[in-house]
Amino acid sequence: MPRYGMAIDLRTCMGCAACVVACKVENRVDVDAFRCRVTQRSRGEFPNVHLEILSERCNQCSDAPCVWNCPTGASHYAEGGVVLVNENLCTGCKACLAACPYDARFINSRGVAEKCTFCLHRVKEGLEPACVSTCPSRAMIFGDLDDPSSLLVQTLGARNHRALKAEAGTRPNLFYLE
Amino acid sequence: MMPIDVDIAGRNAETFPVLHVWGWEIALYLFLGGLAAGLLILSGWMHRRTAAERLSPAVAWVAPLLAPVVLSIGMFALFLDLENKWNVWRFYTAFRWSAPMSWGAWILALVYPASLLFGWAAWSEFGPAGKRWVTGAPFPLRREIAGLNIAAGVALGIYTGILLSALGARPLWNSPLLGPLFLLSGLSAGAALLVLIEKDHEWRRTLARLDVRFIAAEAVVLTLFFLALLTGGQAQRASAELFFGGPYTAIFWVAVGFLGMALPVWLERLEERGKVAHSAVAPVLVLFGGLALRAVLVLAGQASHWEVLL
Numbered sequence: 001m002p003r004y005g006m007a008i009d010l011r012t013c014m015g016c017a018a019c020v021v022a023c024k025v026e027n028r029v030d031v032d033a034f035r036c037r038v039t040q041r042s043r044g045e046f047p048n049v050h051l052e053i054l055s056e057r058c059n060q061c062s063d064a065p066c067v068w069n070c071p072t073g074a075s076h077y078a079e080g081g082v083v084l085v086n087e088n089l090c091t092g093c094k095a096c097l098a099a100c101p102y103d104a105r106f107i108n109s110r111g112v113a114e115k116c117t118f119c120l121h122r123v124k125e126g127l128e129p130a131c132v133s134t135c136p137s138r139a140m141i142f143g144d145l146d147d148p149s150s151l152l153v154q155t156l157g158a159r160n161h162r163a164l165k166a167e168a169g170t171r172p173n174l175f176y177l178e
Numbered sequence: 179m180m181p182i183d184v185d186i187a188g189r190n191a192e193t194f195p196v197l198h199v200w201g202w203e204i205a206l207y208l209f210l211g212g213l214a215a216g217l218l219i220l221s222g223w224m225h226r227r228t229a230a231e232r233l234s235p236a237v238a239w240v241a242p243l244l245a246p247v248v249l250s251i252g253m254f255a256l257f258l259d260l261e262n263k264w265n266v267w268r269f270y271t272a273f274r275w276s277a278p279m280s281w282g283a284w285i286l287a288l289v290y291p292a293s294l295l296f297g298w299a300a301w302s303e304f305g306p307a308g309k310r311w312v313t314g315a316p317f318p319l320r321r322e323i324a325g326l327n328i329a330a331g332v333a334l335g336i337y338t339g340i341l342l343s344a345l346g347a348r349p350l351w352n353s354p355l356l357g358p359l360f361l362l363s364g365l366s367a368g369a370a371l372l373v374l375i376e377k378d379h380e381w382r383r384t385l386a387r388l389d390v391r392f393i394a395a396e397a398v399v400l401t402l403f404f405l406a407l408l409t410g411g412q413a414q415r416a417s418a419e420l421f422f423g424g425p426y427t428a429i430f431w432v433a434v435g436f437l438g439m440a441l442p443v444w445l446e447r448l449e450e451r452g453k454v455a456h457s458a459v460a461p462v463l464v465l466f467g468g469l470a471l472r473a474v475l476v477l478a479g480q481a482s483h484w485e486v487l488l
Contacts, residue, residue: 033196065346071280072268089268092261095279097199101347101484106196111262165484167413168347 002144003062004080004118005173006132007155008055013139015040015053019131023057026119026130030109035116036131055131055140058083058104058116059164059172066096066105066113075113080144081173082120087112101168118142145173199480203259205473208338209367210252212360212468215335216368217245218293218327220388225300225324230316233304234378241372242300242327246293253286278344282337289330296327335361342479349410350417350475350482355403362399363468366392370442370464382456386446389464393439417482426478434474438467 015038023029023036036057044050064083067075074089075096085096092111097103108114119129123142127133132140143152156175163172221241224233260266269283299320302312317323339360342351369389376382407418420426442460449456 030196068274068276069279069344071272071274071277071283072265073272073274074268089265089272090262091265091268092263093259093279094199094261095277095345097197098345098480099347103197103483106194107198107261108196111260167411168484 001146002080003146003173004060004082004123005143005145005152005175006060006118006129007141007152007161007175007177009137009139009141009177010052010054011177012137013053013055013135014137015055016136018134018136019055019140022130022134023116026122027117029114033106033108033114035114054164054176056102056104056164057131057174058100058118059102059170059174060116060118061170061172063169063171065099065101065170069095069099071095078120079124080118080120082118083115084117084120085113085115101165101170102172200259200476202473203255205469205476206255207252207259208341208360208472208476209469210248210255211338212335212364212472213367213371213465214245214249214252214289214293214364215331215338215361216364216366217241217248217371218289218296218331218368219335219365220368220372220385221245221300222296222324222328222331226321226328230303234376234381235304236372236376236378237381238304239297239300240375241368242293243297244371244375245327246290246297249286249290249293253290278337278341282341285330285333285337289334292323292326292330296323299323332361335364338364342475345479347484348417348479348482349413349484350407350420351479352414353403353406355399355406356475359396359399359403360472362392362396363471366396367465367468370461370468374458374461374465383450386449386460389461390443390446393443393464397439413482413484417478420478420481425481426474429470430474430478433470434467437463438470439464442467 017038020034020036020038024034027035029035036055039054039056041052042049043052060081060083062081067077067083071093072089072091074086076084076086078084087110090112092107092113094107096113097105105113105115122129128142132142141152141155143150145153147153155177160178161175162178163175166172221237224237257263257266269280270287272280273284274280298311299317302310303317303320307314336357339356343353343356346352366389369385369392373382373385373389376385404418407414421430442463445454445460448454
């Protein structure tokens with residue numbers, strides 16, 4: 001059983017938002033909503049200012065509060081530890097939106113919670129998630145965190161990396177290479 | 179390095195409306211749920227400890243009948259909040275022990291019929307003569323039904339706070355004190371509503387005194403709640419600062435602290451000493467304060483996050 005994860009290289013990501021567009025097209029996301037997004041943060045004090053561009057999405061947490069806060073079981077773990085929403089069970093109560101430290105979920109036009117799925121439908125067919133295969137600077141690596149021979153595991157072993165808001169204690173599976 | 183600027187466009191409900199979580203519907207439900215819990219606990223307690231002939235109509239049958247009405251309006255607000263209303267029944271095809279909202283759905287499924295039964299029992303024994311459904315005879319197991327409703331009311335009152343506490347993503351809510359705080363606020367609102375409808379002078383005095391005690395206890399828990407946040411980690415301190423110099427400072431201290439707690443306690447003390455005439459002002463302020471407490475905590479909670487740790 002794989003355990004899917006993703007790493008995004010902060011040195012090569014240029015914030016072009018191709019991932020955002022690819023995701024919208026692949027997953028037919030509502031016009032006014034996004035499963036992934038690009039945010040910018042500037043840190044430091046002038047003149048030593050550092051601009052950081054982050055391609056953000058669901059962190060597919062191993063200890064996901066959206067899953068254990070869902071009152072109907074609509075939010076669940078699927079293959080590879082990917083967190084999915086079962087539309088037939090979702091009441092749109094928004095407990096999962098409130099529970100997610102990453103604000104990675106939204107309510108779609110059908111009144112159902114929606115989020116990044118790591119494009120599990122593509123992964124099952126041996127393809128990469130749409131954002132990964134589209135990225136023009138190849139800043140994203142998708143793979144199995146339990147497979148020591150995977151490029152993902154080898155890269156994480158070789159490079160400094162961090163997860164966002166790791167202190168929230170949700171064991172995210174999305175990493176940023178520094 | 180100190181962060182000097184965070185561009186959060188597209189990452190909050192203000193700039194990105196699909197990220198909206200909870201608004202007035204949930205605040206209203208949390209208030210009315212707490213109020214119903216307060217009514218059930220107080221009237222249930224009076225039914226158990228006071229002889230039938232000494233009960234005033236307000237505590238004998240008005241409060242037990244009002245509780246399910248208040249709860250119905252609250253549950254309707256809860257229903258309005260659901261984005262996928264067709265699936266509302268899905269709450270009852272699952273029980274998820276780790277999800278407070280699932281507990282809440284099942285607690286409501288217990289409290290609602292229990293409160294209806296209590297209302298029926300109280301009405302049939304104490305309702306105005308000639309309008310009773312079961313004419314005047316002592317209702318079988320009325321005191322036991324009252325006891326069940328005390329337990330149901332405590333569960334309902336505490337759970338409205340636990341629902342928010344479980345959401346670790348919002349540091350402001352992530353406190354075990356929110357359950358007792360909401361329970362005490364519900365008891366205080368319930369006592370205030372009873373003061374408002376009570377006609378008997380002695381009962382009104384008793385209930386008003388009780389309300390002052392609940393508000394005092396609520397103030398202690400609220401102080402502990404803020405102390406726990408202010409002595410916590412960076413995210414907790416940042417969330418407490420929403421109320422100490424942040425955007426929710428004025429609304430919280432004016433609407434909840436002054437209008438909802440301090441002013442009605444002061445008024446009740448003056449009324450007690452006979453310096454001002456009894457009026458509806460104090461209990462109405464307490465009810466307003468209870469609603470404001472929920473509304474401010476629901477909104478401020480969503481403004482608190484772990485962003486400071488990025």
